[in-house]
Amino acid sequence: MVDIKDVLSFNYYTYKKPFTGSDNGKRYRIVRLEKEIQAEEGTEPEKEIVFKAFLWKDVLAFEKTPEEEILAKEFDFTPSGLEQVVDWINTTML
Incomplete structure (x- = not known):
């Protein structure tokens, strides 16, 4: 089971570095992602920052x-x- 302490502190991700780990036959990757969101027509797109997490079987x-x-x-x-x-x-089954 992955604990919050296992994935480093929130501040780590402000440096835009991905974090990877594994647990019980599955691997994970956590990244900070900046997405552009189109607001109204004719305006500049806004940026939204999110976590994007990936999960896959611990093979490759x-x-x-x-x-x-x-x-x-x-x-x-x-x-x-x-x-x-x-x-x-922790709750997603592969």
């Missing part, structure tokens, strides 16, 4: 695993969003 590295075998989900880029990432990793 992320880069070598076929995309269709990787689950992905986005979460709010907040400390509670990071807790939700950990809960998702």
Whole structure:
């Protein structure tokens, strides 16, 4: 079972570095992602920052695993969003 302490502190992710780990036959990757959101027509797109978490079977590295075998989900880029990432990793079955 992954604990919140296992995925480093929230501040780590402000440096835009991914974090990877494994637990009980599954691997995970957590990244900070900046997404552009189109507001109203004729206005500049806004940026939203989220956590994006990936989960796959512990067989291959992320880069070598076929995309269709990787689950992905986005979460709010907040400390509670990071807790939700950990809960998702722990409760999602592959």
